[in-house]
Amino acid sequence: MTTPTTAETTPGTAEVTRDAIRAAAVLVRPHVRHTPVLDVDLADLGGPAHPLALKLECLQHSGSFKARGAFTSLLTRDVPAAGVVAASGGNHGAAVAYAAARLGVPATIFVPSVTSAAKADRIRGYGATLVVGGDRYADALAASEEFVAGTGAMTVHAYDQPATLVGQGTLGLEIGQDLPDLDTLLVAVGGGGLIGGIAAWFRGDVRVVAVEPEGAPTLHRALAAGEPVDAPTEGVAADSLAPQQVGRLMFPIAQQYVAESVLVSDDDIVSAQRAxxxxxxxxxxxxxxxxxxxxxxxxxxxxxxxxxxxxxxxANTTAVQL
Known part of the structure; x- marks a missing residue:
């Protein structure tokens, strides 16, 4: 199998351009928040002293960055009468449900059993039809594909569609506006739609570092193998960072523009939550x-x-869990 070495060699990734991201930013501006940046010192969070900026996209509508890709998809594609369908660990489903409610579109969301109650409740709260089944994201995806085949609904993929990548890229544009002197941005990775869109925006102008759980090293393994490969789907962040494979559209972008990939343990993640x-x-x-x-x-x-x-x-969790 030939592995693409540039974003332009994979069908679909040629659409993930700075011009497309700029256009999407204008389109979704009435529907998403420009989220704040909090300046702190890493020492205040329990690490070594070093100035640090926290981009608080956790304050975005629906509780995550996913609203950007959801609105971009619904606003740039022809939505059929059957509405939209999404498979999700939770955040993407909540974002699609929120965007669909705002735009008056029916939505059906498939999630696996590992989805947190906070995320499931949020999806229901936005008025979408929620279907829970299977143990992992791949199970929800398969069920959603059967639903699409039977209804004609439009799939809004969590990370492997051009509109999703372009929409998440608007966050890179916004970070560049907020932090024009930035050297390095650390980004968590699941299927890769977020880091793919952000990396497509910065195109090497900012050092983009991928961070994944040790129990779900999806991009880490793909970069080592030279192509998307199966990875474990375990760990405390399994409802958001544990697809079986990284997206094929974002992978050549990551090969070009993601500078480094590092892994962290579940204990590290919980400690960061508490900090x-x-x-x-x-x-x-x-x-x-x-x-x-x-x-x-x-x-x-x-x-x-x-x-x-x-x-x-x-931020789709329950505060008392902390």
Missing amino acids: LWDAARVVAEPGGATALAALLSGAYVPEPGERVAVLVCG
Whole structure:
């Protein structure tokens, strides 16, 4: 099998351009929040002293960055009368349900049994039809594909569609506006739609570092193998960062523009969750705290003077769990 070496060699990725991301940013602006940046010192969170910016995308509508891709997809594609369908660990489903409710579109969301109650409740709260079944995201995806075949509904993929990547890329554009002198951005990775869109925006101008749980090293293994390969789907962040394979559309983008991939343990992730809450009163789900875990655990050590930001990408959890 020939592995693509540039984003342009894989059908679909040629659509994930800066121009497309700029256009999507204008389109979704009435529907998404420009989320804040919190300046802290890493020492206040329990790590070594170093200035740090936290991009709080956990404050986005529906509780995660996923709203950007959901609105981009619904606003740029022809939605049939049968509405939209999504398979999700939870956050993507909540975002599609939210976008569909705002735009008056029927939505059916398939999630696996590992989806947290907080995410399932949020999906139901937005008025979508929720279907729970199977143990992992791949099971929900298979069920959603059967539903599409029988109804004609439009699939909104969590990470492996051009509109999704372009929509998530609007977050890269926004981070560039907020932090024009940024050197390095740490981003948690599941299927790769977020880091793929962000990396497509920065195109090497900012060092983008991928952070994954040890129990779900999806991109890490793909980069080592030279192509998307199966990875374990375990760990505390399994409802957001554990697809079986990284997306094929984002993979060549990652090969070109993701500078490094690091892994963190479940204990590191939980510690980062607690640090965000204790020091900054920021609630993050496990996946949302994973990027910070790389700095607190030493999986990524910034150089002196390196201007570093962490993307806190999701907050769909229950505060009392912290």
